[in-house]
Amino acid sequence: MNRKFYIILLALGFFVNIGIQSKAQFLDDEFCGNNEILNLDVRKKPWKGANSFLYDYLKKINYSDDIDSIRYLVPLKFWIYQNDDGSIGLSDSTLKRFMDELNYYQQLNKTGFRYYIREIERINKTKRIKLGYFLEAPWQSFVHKDKGCINVFVTQTIKKRVWGEKYMVRGTFNTVTDAVLIQYNSSTTGLSHEIGHYFGLLHPHRNYNKGKAKQESVSRTRAFKGIFKKGLICEKNGDGLADTPAEPKLSHLVNNDCEFIGKSLKDRWGDNYQSKTDNIMSYPTHYRCRKVFTEGQKAVMLYSASQNKYAPFWTTAQAENLVYRFDKYEPDNNKETATIIDINTVQQHSFHKIFIPENDKLVFDKEDWLTFQTENTKGKTINITLNYQNTDNKQLSIIIFDEYMHLLKEKKVSQNKTTINLPIKTSAKSQYFILIKNNKNPVNHAFIYQISVQIL
């Protein structure tokens, strides 16, 4: 798409947004700002009006809800807005929490997706840490856009102003630039929700305030009766998925126990709503109620991913992509994001490659940081053991620091099993850092190693 056309689209999005937003009934509860724009999403959806397409697809790819089979390793590029002097930004440790939460909900729901950080770019611009929703946000996501990954923009606030009223948008997905935008203080499911949009999901309450032509009916068997419109209403209206019950916007309809309290509300056909409150794509009063992706939603995401231009580089079905196989402790590339390793436990880590299209630079995971604490163990010895299966084992080194980053020991990993012993000189509580350094690009496969810390 050329630049001029893009700008026209952005401007169009701007006006259409204003027009539709003015009709919305609940203006005080914006969570994810893209509901209006998604109404105009014209991308082809073969499951619309025929959800059987999704279940056939799951069968075709041998999807099973019992197995957490990882099918796509998707890189994310983070663009983090902060002050001119670099202050007020998303810290690395918060970013690690974002990633942990994102992957936690993927694992919980066995979505088949895992996400890793491709790159973090910090933009020091005070005037951008409060990003305007209608123009600034789409514009920023247009000028900063990398290929082969999902671009995620993180800022302090996303401001939305409609007819003089101000709203805070916690996160949004821009269908024109395909970008995810999210505030520093996003909910635990915030990224899962926005990336859900990236992979084709709509809000279950979509068009809840519209007429019979667009509103999703509570009944799962109610069908269109017209000459031109056929099929089940629940498979066409709303989010177009029969396995997410019809729901009004849940912002004021969920109690502290995550129960739906809008059962007296009726749809346009007179049926009472029986909504759930736990869907990640919904807007329940309390975001902590959200934890579920339904089978239909997972199918939409998996199918959409398979249609992505970069699917051949994200899919684990290609043996050569195993080089991108990262471990569940990522990101842990610096002291701030060091993974806590409990004494007497074993962790398995890997050094993986990072997918960047059309890039001949060698981009790979170079450092893993771990941390642990000791207390009341004066006179004993810390024993760190690293097991490493790779035959070419000269590329790793292991470095130990104390909490003030004084170097305590450094050792090249020269055998498949390498141990380090450190005498403990104090009975006070002290923290240690372990740095495992990878000095070589993993060409064919990710390097896997196990590490454990014992006090002997």
Ligand SMILES: [Zn+2]
């Ligand atoms: Zn949303």
